[in-house]
Amino acid sequence: MKRLITTVLLSAALLALGAGMACAKTLKIGTMGPLTGPYAADGTDIRNGVLTAVEVVKANGGLKGFDDIVVLPQDTACEPRQAVAVANKLINEGANGVVGSYCSSATLPASEVLDEESIIMITPASTNEKVTSRGLPYMFRVCGRDDDQSKTAIKFMKDELKAKSVYVVDDKTAYSQGLADSIEKGAPEAGIKVLGHEHVNQGDKDFSAILTKVKTSNPDVFYVSMQNSATGALMLIQAKRMGINAAIIAQDAVYHPQLIDIAKDASEGVFLTFGYTDKESPVYKEFESKYTPAHGDIGAYSAYAYDSAMAYMKAVEAAGTTDPEKVRDALMKLDYNGASKQIKFKPNGDSGSDYIIFKVDGGKFKNYWNPSTGYY
Incomplete structure (x- = not known):
């Protein structure tokens, strides 16, 4: 009888653990940028900006509805073919959203691949007008335009x-x-x-x-x-x-x-x-206080990448789901002070230029x- 009770309790514990694991939800954010080659400094800045955003969200209690947030950094080397391969890799790894890329020549083909799978992409650095002029519903941009x-x-x-x-x-x-x-x-x-x-x-x-x-x-x-x-x-x-x-x-x-x-x-x-960028704003100061000790000097696109990741996470939390259509709708409703600028998206996915x-x-x-x- 004692052995039977122990077995029942063990089975119940395993079932409970299994149920807990089944309920555990992880938000996966992919990053795309050149981590090798002549543009590696900028790609690294983008990755680090996203990592900092995730760190800040976790430090403030995490994201409602998710047990964890992970970043999946990928290297495009600013090569169009490699960018397409990276996009497919992120799809296979289950990325819910993507921040990137740096070079417009990489963002343009990669965004086509991601859009086919209804994966939201927010670029912090690609300024070519075509990025947001193709009618892709899941393409957004935090930086300005050429x-x-x-x-x-x-x-x-x-x-x-x-x-x-x-x-x-x-x-x-x-x-x-x-x-x-x-x-x-x-x-x-x-x-x-x-x-x-x-x-x-x-x-x-x-x-x-x-x-x-x-x-x-x-x-x-x-x-x-x-x-x-x-x-x-x-x-x-x-x-x-x-x-x-x-x-x-x-x-x-x-x-x-x-x-x-x-x-x-x-x-x-x-x-x-x-x-x-207003570098005296409280939002920028918070970003700076987290970024600099971990990653050193703030690069040109670090704050834009931080805001791109923050915007995505805010939208996911507001939508209560990673469903791309609902997250897109939530992104369109955002209007807040980011570290780099005011974050408010236009119907085409642009957020305005302030050069x-x-x-x-x-x-x-x-x-x-x-x-x-x-x-x-």
């Missing part, structure tokens, strides 16, 4: 620099060339002559041939559209060495602490377009000019 970024750069050239000419260089990626094309198209409409638009290849180290053309053309502005800060830094070093005196304007992919670390004096005085001009001054990025209010 067309808005180019308008800010052109307005600054015209109104503040009083520029009459510009020379444009890009590295032929979907993001960089798309932005450079917007500059080429919009500059003449502002009375700024485009003296040339050249392309370099990813991985190039010697830009002397193109920089010679820039110097010979003697433009008022040299517009540098590179996919990453390391390449941008190399361009700045060689431009300074060649004695190019034009005002240099770069974009958000070049805006990274690594730019100043590598280019040093060659980065001084360079202007860059990037979204405005300003930064200037490298004394080895630091400093707010310099706002297209709406002027100088800081």
Whole structure:
């Protein structure tokens, strides 16, 4: 009889354990970005931003309805084919939502794969207009758009620099060339002559041939559209060495602490377009207090990635489910102060652009000019 009772109790315990395990729910958030190769710094920032968001949510009691939240980081290397493979891997691993990618050339094909499986994707860094113009219902973006970024750069050239000419260089990626094309198209409409638009290849180290053309053309502005800060830094070093005196304007992919670390004096005085973030806000301070001790310097897209993950988790909790349609509806209802910006999505999945001009001054990025209010 004693053995029978013990067996019954053991069976009951196992059944209870099984029932508990069956009820246990884990939210799986995939990340996509370059963790190897020339763009690894930015991809790592994205991963770390998501990890920080999950850490903050767990520290505040977790997510209602879920026993755990896990992050599934994947490396796209900014290669379209690898991005597609990574998207399929995340699908197979049961990812509920995805934050990524960095390069637009990776985000565009990966989002098609994820959308077919009704998996929400929120990009913290891909600015090409096509990302949110294809009618994909589960595609969202926290950062700004190339067309808005180019308008800010052109307005600054015209109104503040009083520029009459510009020379444009890009590295032929979907993001960089798309932005450079917007500059080429919009500059003449502002009375700024485009003296040339050249392309370099990813991985190039010697830009002397193109920089010679820039110097010979003697433009008022040299517009540098590179996919990453390391390449941008190399361009700045060689431009300074060649004695190019034009005002240099770069974009958000070049805006990274690594730019100043590598280019040093060659980065001084360079202007860059990037979204405005209130770094004194309580939300940013909370993000910073968690991110910096664990991951070091905050990268260009760390806060955007943090907000992307936070937005997804807020929507899941509000929806009470990971059902993609219900989570999408909950995302569309969000309106709150994020670490990077105000998080409120438009019907197409964009969250608006808030680009300003930064200037490298004394080895630091400093707010310099706002297209709406002027100088800081």
